[in-house]
Amino acid sequence: MSYSELIHRVAEINDVLNALSVLTWDARTQMPPAGAETRGYQLATLTDIARRLILSRELKQALEAAEREASGEPPDSIRARTLQQVREAVEVLSRIPEALMGRIAALKSTAQAAWGQARAANDFSRFRPYLEQMLELNRQLAEAIGYAEHPYDALLLQYEPGMTARGLKALLDELKSATLPMVQAIAEKEPPRWDFLTRDYPEDLQRGFALGLAQQFGYDLSRGRLDTSLHPFEISFTRQDVRITTRYRRDYLPMGLFGVLHETGHALYEQGVSPKLTRSALSTDFLGLYAVGGASFGAHESQSRLWENLVGRSLAFWRVQFPALRATFPTQLQDVDAEGFYRAVNRVTPSLIRVEADELTYNFHILLRVELELALLEGSLAVRDLPEAWNAKMRAYLGLEVPSDTLGVLQDIHWSTGYFGSFPTYTLGNLMSAQFFAAAREQVEGLEADLAQGRYTPLLQWLQNNIYQHGRRFTPQELLVRSTGSPLTLQPYLAYLREKYGALYGLGPQGA
């Protein structure tokens, strides 16, 4: 009885978080410009209501009673994990003072505006005081949440439960020393042709082709839709309504195309969560007050990367899909074949902007940001010295001079919106994507042949069984151990990079 009372309250909180996501989707894709201010109030109020419902006396009583009932329950059963997730959200959220939440929320809107202005004016000093405050509030947030070793651990909890600063540093250092030689070796090589990617690609044809691929992957349009937005994203209001967006550049085909494949990966995860978990604490992030069904930001990103890169940027993929692409764009692609296209969309070029980076240099953009976040949080770096530190790392890792803060430290919105600790999840997603994919190749008989013939269902099935269906029932580490036999390890990702880029650029066995 208490458990069903709890489940009822949890479902209601889910509804509020899902409604919040509908409002967010609408704000980013449909809302007329003047609607922004009052929409902001609506979002703030619903967030506050969700938080109050989680921290309500009624929920606490139902939780305690359900916990008493549940002793003897297997520890990873749906019931035990539900209680655990709700308990953690209640504990952590109740440790964060309402006043601090309010200050962070208020700072977010002013800091975002200041960041926008600073970026437009190429003037970091305009953003600096806001970033200083945001850093201070994140320090307070970390103290409030609590941690064993490093304040970053507390912030990571919001995005990547189970990950720590120590574990992260070890992984990233190893990644850096293993792939920096590859990047440097490739810089010496002849780049492939890619001029044809910048020809004229009408948007409606791009959309049709990309959406066709998404459907081949298994994206179910009776439970989804594709729109256009300034920044591409995937968002879910239960598994029954999972939407994606992209943006197109008429003069650069990869932007819209791989954008769709990326968001499709996220969407497949959300559409694949078991119906049993709909409106439960295992299909929504109660701690983050966010309607997301995946195990963590990193686990989610592993699926967008897997479908975008490991499938969508593979030679096998373009061998089977290129004829249809060329049929869609016959003049634009008349002088290129599948392999030439594959080479072009996998070219490695150190560049200033994270979101435009290739698979290999991308991680250095993340490395740089994580190292700087850690230094800021530890106090070994002052905000005023951040641009210089940024530029020094760009020089060290990618050999690039940063000509302006706009193209450097001011390029990402993240810090202005209060997200400290989310950057590492992009690289963690890369690592996990390779580890999951390697396991699928090992475990699913004939998978290579399936993929080579454009059959994606067996891969989707494996991912669904091993990852998607579980929603947030298992931690990312548990998912990895259960499905690949090993906790997170760098080896499958390094093997993947070495094999792929070794072949593409004619590198030696250690990728240099």
Place this chain on the structure above:
Amino acid sequence: MSYSELIHRVAEINDVLNALSVLTWDARTQMPPAGAETRGYQLATLTDIARRLILSRELKQALEAAEREASGEPPDSIRARTLQQVREAVEVLSRIPEALMGRIAALKSTAQAAWGQARAANDFSRFRPYLEQMLELNRQLAEAIGYAEHPYDALLLQYEPGMTARGLKALLDELKSATLPMVQAIAEKEPPRWDFLTRDYPEDLQRGFALGLAQQFGYDLSRGRLDTSLHPFEISFTRQDVRITTRYRRDYLPMGLFGVLHETGHALYEQGVSPKLTRSALSTDFLGLYAVGGASFGAHESQSRLWENLVGRSLAFWRVQFPALRATFPTQLQDVDAEGFYRAVNRVTPSLIRVEADELTYNFHILLRVELELALLEGSLAVRDLPEAWNAKMRAYLGLEVPSDTLGVLQDIHWSTGYFGSFPTYTLGNLMSAQFFAAAREQVEGLEADLAQGRYTPLLQWLQNNIYQHGRRFTPQELLVRSTGSPLTLQPYLAYLREKYGALYGLGPQGA
């Protein structure tokens, strides 16, 4: 202090009701089909949360304290009216048992589905048990809300505060005896040509032209947008975001065109509510738990009718707008002039379907429904005898034989969704539209000339000053008295109909 505490809580409730409207808009225009079930949960939860917030101890305490503070406040000040609106919502909602609300909500979804099936199968008996239950629950609702004279008064309170069954019957009887002779006289006359309305009108051209007219009326697209939906509607999430929809028939121009003008009238009302009232109890229906800024359903409908019919179906309007319409559809309209077009879109034809009816016969569709609702509620008519009673009235009023329940008693969704008492507001809107319009013509110097030259700002300005800006601060009767000098009266509407249709069909001074 107590008042500002109250205002803060009221703003929060507004946010929830506005969020509900976003979810409703999305469900009707964007949502993929499989999203309906979980969207239903989201809507139910947010409605329930809004109701709980209105009935919360905290709101009640803030309200009582603010009421004590406010003694001596002028009775129609914003503050006094805010307290009054919140007080009434609290009182009425607290009289409706939660169990009854739950039974009505549960019946709505099953009754709607049953209505759809009955309609498709042309079989009233499938809907009958649901309608019987819905009638019984509406009786209980009326008893719970309470009334002085007639249970219908309690139901009307939700849509048209201040209106009673007695007042309504008197108005409708007078309308019936005054306009039935006109309808009968016109039936003897030669109908105008209207074949050209059914030629091929591409949808995108219809949309562009209609939206252009909406903008000429003053619809602000930086705070609005036009979409397509199965049933046209207007919806508002504060005055900053007021959206309209329409539907097009490629082979029948008036459907989309006048649909847009109609919804634009609603939208002008919402966009015109004073910014001071944003997120207040005077821009949202707390009693109806619905984000609507107009004084009542009838007052709202008066504005859609005013812009659609009194402006948009006038000869002066088409004299100035027809050239642009013909430029948009040169071949389709090559053999017709402004006056011919005006005659065609004002032709009077008794017909079976309310939503397709002309201005003059429309009211008989309403009369019929209101008389039947009253008889059902009074117990003088049993649900099983409803189809027969419907058909008899269609014969008596419009001289039509109803060939099937699908084209008769099953045509409207209203009763299946629990709306008893909303039908009269359509005709009340017609009456008010003429009374407001006559006052504007009297009070605004040169208004005729402005309209004849396509200048709509002076009319909008008068409506804004006298009606729109006030939101729900005044009752419809107060708005009428303040701006026209008289409570609701039939005379301006009858004068309008007699003048217009007398000229169109060559009728005598009493319209017969």
